[in-house]
Amino acid sequence: xxxxxxxxxxxxxxxxxxxxxxxxxxxxxxxxxxxxxxxxxxxxxxxxxxxxxxxxxxxxxxxxxxxxxxxxxxxxxxxxxxxxxxxxxxxxxxxxxxxxxxxxxxxxxxxxxxxxxxxxxxxxxxxxxxxxxxxxxxxxxxxxxxxxxxxxxxxxxxxxxxxxxxxxxxxxxxxxxxxxxxxxxxxxxxxxxxxxxxxxxxxxxxxxxxxxxxxxxxxxxxxxxxxxxxxxxxxxxxxxxxxxxxxxxxxxxxxxxxxxxxxxxxxxxxxxxxxxxxxxxxxxxxxxxxxxxxxxxxxxxxxxxxxxxxxxxxxxxxxxxxxxxxxxxxxxx
Amino acid sequence: xxxxxxxxxxxxxxxxxxxxxxxxxxxxxxxxxxxxxxxxxxxxxxxxxxxxxxxxxxxxxxxxxxxxxxxxxxxxxxxxxxxxxxxxxxxxxxxxxxxxxxxxxxxxxxxxxxxxxxxxxxxxxxxxxxxxxxxxxxxxxxxxxxxxxxxxxxxxxxxxxxxxxxxxxxxxxxxxxxxxxxxxxxxxxxxxxxxxxxxxxxxxxxxxxxxxxxxxxxxxxxxxxxxxxxxxxxxxxxxxxxxxxxxxxxxxxxxxxxxxxxxxxxxxxxxxxxxxxxxxxxxxxxxxxxxxxxxx
Ligand SMILES: Nc1ncnc2c1ncn2[C@@H]1O[C@H](COP(=O)(O)OP(=O)(O)O)[C@@H](O)[C@H]1O
Ligand SMILES: [Mg+2]
Numbered sequence: 298x299x300x301x302x303x304x305x306x307x308x309x310x311x312x313x314x315x316x317x318x319x320x321x322x323x324x325x326x327x328x329x330x331x332x333x334x335x336x337x338x339x340x341x342x343x344x345x346x347x348x349x350x351x352x353x354x355x356x357x358x359x360x361x362x363x364x365x366x367x368x369x370x371x372x373x374x375x376x377x378x379x380x381x382x383x384x385x386x387x388x389x390x391x392x393x394x395x396x397x398x399x400x401x402x403x404x405x406x407x408x409x410x411x412x413x414x415x416x417x418x419x420x421x422x423x424x425x426x427x428x429x430x431x432x433x434x435x436x437x438x439x440x441x442x443x444x445x446x447x448x449x450x451x452x453x454x455x456x457x458x459x460x461x462x463x464x465x466x467x468x469x470x471x472x473x474x475x476x477x478x479x480x481x482x483x484x485x486x487x488x489x490x491x492x493x494x495x496x497x498x499x500x501x502x503x504x505x506x507x508x509x510x511x512x513x514x515x516x517x518x519x520x521x522x523x524x525x526x527x528x529x530x531x532x533x534x535x536x537x538x539x540x541x542x543x544x545x546x547x548x549x550x551x552x553x554x555x556x557x558x559x560x561x562x563x564x565x566x567x568x569x570x571x572x573x574x575x576x577x578x579x580x581x582x583x584x585x586x587x588x589x590x591x592x593x594x595x596x597x598x599x600x601x602x603x604x605x606x607x608x609x610x611x612x613x614x615x616x617x618x619x620x621x622x623x624x625x626x627x628x629x630x
Numbered sequence: 631x632x633x634x635x636x637x638x639x640x641x642x643x644x645x646x647x648x649x650x651x652x653x654x655x656x657x658x659x660x661x662x663x664x665x666x667x668x669x670x671x672x673x674x675x676x677x678x679x680x681x682x683x684x685x686x687x688x689x690x691x692x693x694x695x696x697x698x699x700x701x702x703x704x705x706x707x708x709x710x711x712x713x714x715x716x717x718x719x720x721x722x723x724x725x726x727x728x729x730x731x732x733x734x735x736x737x738x739x740x741x742x743x744x745x746x747x748x749x750x751x752x753x754x755x756x757x758x759x760x761x762x763x764x765x766x767x768x769x770x771x772x773x774x775x776x777x778x779x780x781x782x783x784x785x786x787x788x789x790x791x792x793x794x795x796x797x798x799x800x801x802x803x804x805x806x807x808x809x810x811x812x813x814x815x816x817x818x819x820x821x822x823x824x825x826x827x828x829x830x831x832x833x834x835x836x837x838x839x840x841x842x843x844x845x846x847x848x849x850x851x852x853x854x855x856x857x858x859x860x861x862x863x864x865x866x867x868x869x870x871x872x873x874x875x876x877x878x879x880x881x882x883x884x885x886x887x888x889x890x891x892x893x894x895x896x897x898x899x900x901x902x903x904x905x906x907x908x909x910x911x912x913x914x915x916x917x918x919x920x921x922x923x924x925x926x
Binding site (some may be wrong): 456458472523526 | 754784
């Protein structure tokens with residue numbers, strides 16, 4: 298019990314804001330996982346960055362107008378998704394140019410809105426909330442909206458999963474199969490827009506990319522299939538968000554101010570920590586299959602194509618265990 | 631099995647003769663008629679016509695920028711055309727054409743195994759997550775073993791060598807049981823041995839699967855022992871027909887619009903266009919070209 302108390306400071310499980318944060322943070326982590334995985338697969342972390350800047354503008358505009366920030370985040374992110382879809386994010390060169398111009402203007406708007414909000418309403422907390430988030434300040438009445446939006450994002454990814462995956466591997470292969478790339482890209486952008494909007498509530502607009510891409514990037518080093526990568530990303534995201542909530546709650550006793558440290562700091566810090574850990578403990582690639590023995594011409598022999606003739610090591614569960622860290626295998630990677 | 635030489639002899643447009651289908655033979659899998667494609671205001675393909683029959687291996691030959699990729703994309707329906715028709719026998723759906731694009735660049739860190747990519751060939755265009763089923767898994771393994779790549783099933787696609795990735799992509803393309811397989815420069819960046827393995831694999835597929843195969847390459851050489859017919863692109867125009875009928879001084883001179891020498895030396899052929907010398911080394915004896923399964 299004393300260990301439990303050392304970790305979960307008294308009152309943790311009975312605090313309304315904490316429980317709302319746990320629920321909303323959990324949804325955000327679950328939604329960010331597949332959206333982040335697809336973002337990494339499609340090399341679109343750019344899109345994540347763009348969304349985070351656009352949601353900052355939306356959040357600050359919401360404060361200025363006097364509506365809830367979640368509405369601002371979602372509207373701005375979906376508008377950004379529409380713009381990116383219209384411009385075609387797949388055309389890298391024009392995309393980078395347009396991004397430079399448009400996102401610069403977006404940040405300028407954020408600065409303007411925050412300035413106007415601060416001077417007219419003397420609520421100096423708006424900037425910190427929009428940019429860096431405040432999971433404990435999330436209105437607990439928001440949770441049905443959060444769950445609904447998160448469910449919508451997960452449904453988009455689930456329905457479009459196979460075309461999304463195929464077009465991530467190769468747009469050409471997908472197009473040859475009759476996959477409508479524009480439609481798939483739109484579904485992807487909408488899902489990421491929702492994920493970033495929700496992540497902005499949790500860790501703020503600026504840090505939302507870290508929650509989107511970080512767990513997915515770490516997951517690549519543990520998982521060997523797309524589905525498992527999503528599961529790993531979700532697990533890492535949950536650990537980071539919930540761990541961040543626990544640490545932030547504990548930090549009310551910490552120096553210098555006894556006011557607590559920002560939960561966003563802990564979340565992003567835990568994401569970074571798992572990412573670093575993934576380098577140390579993750580199965581970097583697929584060492585077993587880089588084994589020179591597997592390139593032996595004998596393996597091209599028809600007899601060896603029979604599944605029964607395959608090296609049992611391929612089926613050895615130890616090779617799927619992320620903890621499997623045979624130095625010999627790591628040497629290959 | 632019919633002889634490819636005998637059946638392709640009177641087909642295609644080797645010169646100005648025009649296509650003449652022998653009486654009573656099966657209709658072609660693919661008929662391209664007067665295909666013209668304009669890109670950036672330039673006619674990249676002009677009035678290109680050729681046929682392809684089941685079980686035929688055809689080479690789509692042309693130097694860089696000749697329009698090979700454009701032609702394949704037009705056949706796939708991914709490239710709009712200014713004029714002409716592309717007709718595929720029977721029903722045309724997403725499964726009737728298999729495509730192996732020139733490049734699939736996937737980071738080696740990404741967790742997509744060869745078997746995942748092949749499974750996406752089976753049903754990657756469908757909605758939903760595609761729950762694991764043992765039949766899907768068995769089908770993917772069957773496809774991988776048909777291209778001699780079962781041992782690569784659990785390897786990450788991005789970490790495969792060029793030749794290995796080529797095999798996996800061919801398995802992906804075969805997954806929908808296509809009648810026509812299109813490959814864009816599958817031999818580029820392969821070493822000699824992988825090149826020969828890939829070409830004999832493709833030749834084997836025309837026999838075992840009865841699929842028609844159109845392979846683009848800038849180097850005709852590795853295909854020659856297995857190729858039944860050729861579509862030769864130059865200056866946006868095409869000459870097509872049996873290899874020995876197309877890779878000839880008079881035909882290629884007409885195609886290039888300047889004098890072209892086709893030199894036979896030590897059983898190989900060198901195509902020399904103007905000042906430029908193009909090595910197309912070929913054992914051009916028709917019998918050699920017809921010989922199937924000849925070890926390269
Ligand atoms: N989108 C495009 N706009 C303008 N020209 C293009 C475009 N794509 C290709 N081309 C031109 O069309 C020609 C044929 O290209 P391509 O079919 O890729 O040749 P190949 O595959 O034989 O190397 C080239 O000269 C290329 O520059
Ligand atoms: Mg090309």
